[in-house]
Amino acid sequence: MKVAVFSAEAYDRQFLNAANANADHELVYFETLLEPKTASLAHGFPAVCVFVNDNLDPETLKILADQGTKLVALRCTGFNNVDVTAAAQLGIKVVRVSVYSPYSVAEFAIGMILVLNRKFHKAYNRVRDDNFSLNGLMGFDLHGCTVGVIGTGKIGLIFAEIMHGFGCHLLGYDLYPNPHFETMANAHYVDLSDLFTNSDIISLHCPLTPENHYLINTETIAQMKPGVMLINTSRGKLIDTKAAIEGIKSRQIGSLGIDVYEEEDNLFFRDLSDTIIQDDTFQLLQSFPNVVITAHQAFLTRNAISQIASTTIESITDFQQGNALKNEIHPPEKGK
Incomplete structure (x- = not known):
């Protein structure tokens, strides 16, 4: 055919x-x-x-x-x-x-957490320039952190299992709870507001639906812990980018890792290195030192x-x- x-x-x-x-x-x-x-x-x-x-x-x-x-x-x-x-x-x-393979996306989300926390990208570039200073590269132990997992299907569950291996406490939210999630020690389901309030790291592993469009917005960001780390490897329109930018400016969001972007249709999967990108919101997002953006590659194994x-x-x-x-x-x- x-x-x-x-x-x-x-x-x-x-x-x-x-x-x-x-x-x-x-x-x-x-x-x-x-x-x-x-x-x-x-x-x-x-x-x-x-x-x-x-x-x-x-x-x-x-x-x-x-x-x-x-x-x-x-x-x-x-x-x-x-x-x-x-x-x-x-x-x-x-x-x-x-x-x-659900491992591809789950492992990629873990990688983003490690890069943002331990600043591998900055350290790599410094050493290439013969700059061996450690100033500005301090991170924190993942062990003992509270991680919010929004969406506990195949990918979200594997992500949670890996974070459990780091010694994290896990808070889950899903409209259809996965019975395997709470079999792990220090893992339990909570209301979405509780997850936002108590999580040091929040990772999105849910599909995009009309109901959760802009799940991360001005109001939900205000509920989060100051300095929260936010990871999105699911769908770009789960996050209101302009609200996220304001959250970064106010330091409510301590770091942001995204493999998806709400207006990625005009950007991702093509080489635009010789062009002037007209998306001012994306350009502003790129300018922050505590933001890591990749071009929808989490699935790519x-x-x-x-x-x-x-x-x-x-x-x-x-x-x-x-x-x-x-x-x-x-x-x-x-x-x-």
């Missing part, structure tokens, strides 16, 4: 081609984002394969449907960029990668990408053969 692969990077080609070796689909790669103005590229393709920043709004989906597309295959877990209801109305099936590719190709094959789609996303029921 012909598949138009959008937002395609070199590693996408490598791992999707390997996974497709026996399936023999015709994969055509496009580096551009899928959005209304580029949807015509998928003309004649029964399936499109997309990533987190591709825009599958009703307009894009209508163009795809009119051109004969019947399947949208997300090579990611989150699907907030897809209007699933509109897709269903247009007769387009939507599948995702519901599970891939061989293990995770291999699993994402194999699951994606398997879903495309199941669709082609008329099999049940194990990873299909259904529109929400009315009233829910």
